[in-house]
Amino acid sequence: MxxxxxxxxxxxxxxxxxxxxxxxxxxxxxxxxxxxxxxxxxxxxxxxxxxxxxxxxxxxxxxxxxxFKPWTIEEDEYLMNYISQNEKDKNKVDLFEELATRLDRNPQAIASHYYQLNKRKDEIEETDNLMEQIGKINLSKAEQILNILKEVQQYDDKDKEIAKLQNTIKQLEIEKKDLADKLIKANQTIEKYNKKFQNLDLDN
The missing domain is CATH 1.10.10 (Arc Repressor Mutant, subunit A)
Known part of the structure; x- marks a missing residue:
């Protein structure tokens, strides 16, 4: 050297x-x-x-x-697709350099924006998963209640089974609330990242 x-x-x-x-x-x-x-x-x-x-x-x-020039939706899609299609054959440093010519942007700005998009994608996927879990809790709750009601008919001690049903419902409500709280936190995190990424984009 x-x-x-x-x-x-x-x-x-x-x-x-x-x-x-x-x-x-x-x-x-x-x-x-x-x-x-x-x-x-x-x-x-x-x-x-x-x-x-x-x-x-x-x-x-x-x-x-x-x-500085704002990133367009078309550029975002082109960036993510280009990396996805070529990252198996080339390292990301070379890909960012290739994209610098194609997008007329600084390679470091491209790299920064790429990783920001990945973080946003992860946050959105996490929120979607939480939403799906909450939806499943509702369905699961209905199914469990139905099954317990069927069991109640098979026993003479109905009071005991009713108490079991009430406890199950209470536990499901707690789980639902916990997931709802996680969803709120996830949305707050996404909002925080969006503000952060907007400031980072201004620096690029």
Whole structure:
């Protein structure tokens, strides 16, 4: 690995322009980093790629071509589908770089948005599961009551069976309330993440 060298503003400008032109032609960041390293052997490929991402974060270059622009539903779908279809053959770093050219966005912004979408998906699935469980509790409750009523008819000690039925109903109500509380907490968590993700999107 080459020794660490100081980067000048002139080389930073040249690197940004070199990357921009290469991406317009459909070239990958890793390939462009290797080409730039060939021109400046004092920097190796990884140093070029790492430094490129670093200078994109600076205020001088932040708004050049990667100013904030909201993510559309179409972009979200394309991002998730592209990763899903290709992640078995390539690592995510390379996929984010490929998507940078396709979506005209900073690879780091794409990575951040991808993981945010995954978190949202997990929260929604958790809420759906809770809703399903609550629905099952209602059906299960009806079935258990019916079965107990049938058993009551088979015994002379009806008072005992009625008390058993009442306890069962009370326990089911407690379980239903517990699941309802979990659903409320899940919705609050989703709202918190949505606000957090909106702020993160503004930074990208």
């Amino acid at each position: 080459a020794n660490v060298r100081i980067w000048s503003e002139e080389i930073d400008e040249e690197l940004i322009n070199f990357m921009d032109e290469g991406k317009k032609q459909g070239m990958q960041i890793s390939f462009l980093a290797e080409q730039f390293s060939s021109k400046y052997p004092i920097y190796d490929k990884e140093q070029v790629r790492t430094h490129y991402y670093q200078i994109l974060k600076t205020q001088k270059f932040k708004n050049k071509d990667y100013g």
